Amino acid sequence: MTKYEREIYHIITGSVKHLTVEQIYMEIKNKYPKVVLATVYNNVNKLWKAGLIRKVSVENMPDRYDRLTRHDHLVCQRCGRLADISFEDLTVSLRRQLGEDFLSYDLKVFYLCPDCRKQEKNKDNI
Amino acid sequence: MTKYEREIYHIITGSVKHLTVEQIYMEIKNKYPKVVLATVYNNVNKLWKAGLIRKVSVENMPDRYDRLTRHDHLVCQRCGRLADISFEDLTVSLRRQLGEDFLSYDLKVFYLCPDCRKQEKNKDNI
DNA sequence: CTAAATGCAAACTATTTGCAACGAT
């Protein structure tokens, strides 16, 4: 593992946030001011391909990265904000129902985050 | 609904495929040769925002569009190919476990599609 | 000394936007 790889790995896994490449880049820049965005992209991809981090894709949002610890996501339908949830582990039941040997699964639950719910209410009252 | 909107809606919902905007565009072009890509994007977005179709985002893939009929997806980890599956409906149990009033959910199960599995095997044998 | 990682710029893909012309009410 190189300096940046390790750094990026720790930024991603040592936080409960869901950071975009841009955000990771900003954070690394504090410590290593001459890093460039492409390097972050390269390392993040390397980590992802090595199965060390998780990539979270949501429609109309840049990809975000996450630690592997088992959990699911609550996604705001409107602003894309992510929050962690721990719904029951579906592995066994997927295996039973699908028979397929699958590698992993990804469960996203859509909702309106508190902020966006507020905005919706305000709209109604106008 | 305009001509294109209706057409696009039928292309998406009348098939079990998971088409990209590019593919929808190609298909429409047969019937209406002077349609442009941007129009397809606009209409697909309109339909999506109206809640009439589903958008399927997978890492490193262009977005694909799908009918609403309840089903989940099997996603090839390697080539991104999509297949439909009907895993048990999680709505009730999500509501029970999360308490949150959520809008919908999205379950993707990753696997290696037959083609990609073959390729993996070939690699091993070299 | 070698191989891999980095910085940098340019390229690319997917998608969106602004605007003038068009078409349907």
Added chain:
DNA sequence: ATCGTTGCAAATAGTTTGCATTTAG
């Protein structure tokens, strides 16, 4: 006549790539 839709071109966002240079083992 008006307003939304289309065609078109240009812009943007996110991401990847090629290559010369640097770095680490």
